[in-house]
Amino acid sequence: MILGEELWPRERDLIVEMLFKREKAIAFDFSECGRVSGDVCPLQEIRIIPHEAWQSPGFPVPKYLRSQVVEMLEERIKAGTLEYCHGLYRNQWFLVKKKSGAYRIVDTAMKYNAVTIRDANLPPNIDEISDDFAAFMTPLGLLRHTTLVQGATNSVVQFIRVRQTIFKDYVPARARIFIDDIPVLGLYSKYGDEEEVPGIRRFVLEYVKNLDLVLADIERAGATIGPKSQFGVAGLKFVGFPTYNDQTEVRAFLGVCVYYRIWILSFATKAELLYQLLKKGAVFVWIQEHDTAMDQLKLDLTTAPVLARLDVSKNAGLIILGVDASLKGWGMVLM
Template sequence: ELLERGFIHPSVSPWGAPVLFVKKKDGSMRLCIDYRELNKITIRNRYPLLRIDDLFDQLRGAMHFSKIDLRPGYHQLRVKEQDISKTTFRTRYGHYEFLVMPFGLTNAPAVFMDLMNRVFHEFLDKFVIVFIDDILVFSKSKEEHEDHLRTVLQILRQENSEVITMDPAKVEAITKWPRPTSVTEVYSFPGLASYYRRFVEGFSRLALPLTKLMRKGEKFVWNEEREKSFEELKQRLDSAHVLTLPSGSGGFQIYSDASKKG
């Protein structure tokens, strides 16, 4: 994926950091590059990273909040030409180097936060708080919050930051996914689809006919129920709604589901 998006390309650099895999909360694996040896000889950027508690002190009196996550934040910064070879990492599939700033470099958080603070300098602590790749917009009234959000999104648009859309590449990959012909292929589809499970109400129930095939000893039988589940998931993800936080003004009702189907 990094290669397809133009974030990396093959390298002949004498550098080469090893690659590690770290388990995420959902059980899948995250690619991590061990830049510890490079970090040891890197001159540290002393840009101050503020404490979360100090940032929250700015929120007194605010009643409306919106959090914007810049994904993938670091990859929006290009690496200097003379430093590209230093980002090289080695895998069993080849030797690659980053054209954009990778995760794992000791100065990456400071460099990115410096950039974001310069972008939003005029509005910091007025209605914007920046912490690395997260932007918190806070306001005292709904009307004021709408104006503040409009200002922030306009600035991001001017900086060519795509922050309000789902990843079209992932959605397209899901909608064009061919019908599975083996248990191995069944494993792959729910794994990719679950990336956006929070956008689909009842995702676990819809995916149940497919996830049953992943049980130990289950034979691969593709029937009408599984075909319906497969197509329904693709359709739901292709037309997924935007998520928003509830206002809370009308209270909440919680329904627990013990049916093993939800």
């Protein structure tokens, strides 16, 4: 787990103490992963169109990975997220190597996605289908999932709905939902670093109270968070900028910049070197000067006045929504 570098020593101790109190809401390995209570969310069901069952051939497991794969499967069977089955369906799966060197089991969901009815709000009572719908063949035999399958058509929508139920008392005032992340909000003001008690600032204490409430509801729901969670950090990077290897990628980046150019001081001067790469017949050679120019534009895009926290307090001023539309699409931006 990661604690913010900006925290004072006693503030770090406070967060650690609170996390120990809420340890049932934290899973440090797969065996500790929680299961959302049926009182919070009933069993998820899938609506499908008429179709014939399929038996897709599997990808062979390399011999040197076989023991590792068996260990992963046995771990999931023990945790209850996989179970043995006997059915008509068989789906493909494969392994993806993580940055850590470990492997992730990934289902190829194309077959069952093709016959799943896409729905943003599944009704509570629908006809059940075979539990073996997402089964796959493994070195241990035919297994099926007992949880939402990553990559399935409606899994993200269902997962977010479950989280909305768990955090209904705290969204959006104390927490937000962003796919599989749970940003717990701090305060807009640091109160001038005013200390609530010696060594613990007022705004940090209020953040810890919010965090404790959120973790308590996670624990009561039977769910868990992972060991990569971050607490008390000044900010999180949700979406970054890619590297640029050709004119197409540079043109796409400049397209974003142009949209906000009226708020970027001396935009034409800052972007001149990048535009030179787009000239007809220009040889694409990326040098340090291009990095410098792009870094400056990234900074301009991600700091005020281009990007700033939305202040909805009573005396904050007007919030203007700019909109545009055509026969092919529409768009909007807060200004």
